[in-house]
Amino acid sequence: MAKIITVTSGKGGVGKTTTTAAIGAALARTGDKVVVVDFDVGLRNLDLIMGAERRVVYDFVNVIQGDARLPQALIKDKRLDSLFLLPASQTRDKDALTEEGVDRVIGLLAQHFDWVICDSPAGIERGATLAMRHAEIAIVVTNPEVSSVRDSDRIVGILDAKTLKAERGETVDKRLLLTRYDPVRAARGDMLKTEDVLEILSLPLLGIVPESADVLKASNMGVPVSIHEPNSAPARAYQDAALRLKGENIAMELPRQRGGLFSKLLRRAA
């Protein structure tokens, strides 16, 4: 039976889709069977970040409405055999996703995969609450910035109220993923520190992803950042986060950008 993860944040643009693709690919790289599911009906983008935009034939809504079977809509990743994508539809009908439809599809996916990762749309409307409905683990993606922290706090409240787990009187396992973190600015006092965000939100930390040009490079190429340049700082941060999800005890350190000018010169001299 699969573990169901929802990647959420409330605020848009903080890195939910990047995180879904990166964690999905990092887990698949360890050999696990992973499906990433785009819940952003009308504004799908996970297909683009995964580099599968030209291979979308059927989508989540087609499956719910019975126009396609689930295996027809699943897109297998070109690089990793055990990674699949269920794309969202581009329909403008926001009610195309129904509770019953989502329950059925997630139930089917959970039988065949080790991990089902739901990429939530921004906001706190229907799409977001449907994406978190089945979550056992919620990755709350947060930037060290006031509006993102505020929205994350709001989302935590909703995770405690509107999920199936909450309805059963249980709690969703919520983990904080701090993204776009700049240790130099934090040390200078111009950016909230990891400890500040942790203290304010009181969530266990899943990982810290440093601000890095590699994230944009990977999305330009349509490759999850965790496998694009596997040794880059954000790639290692996502790989570590994936291993922590698998229960491994990985020390929390901020991956640093390797290969500055100085070390390049040294390597060349050696």
Added chain:
Amino acid sequence: MTLWKRLFSSGSAPQARERLQILLSHERQVLGGDDLLSRLREDILAVVAKHVPCGQDNVKVRLERGTPMSILEIEVEVRGDIDLAISRAA
């Protein structure tokens, strides 16, 4: 920025932190609608209001989430000095 300011200012992050702490402690009370805290607040208000005059805004329920323990803080403001004998009879 002058050299003096540059050397002695502690940056803008402490302000962000303080503003967030104040804002969120307020929002956690007010928002949420049908979550645990609002339900608790309504139930507590109903019980207290049976015995002493107490308004919607006088009951504050705060939850500080943490591991291994969370703290549930309940504060009820009552106007003036409560006369215990009268309150009991009411």
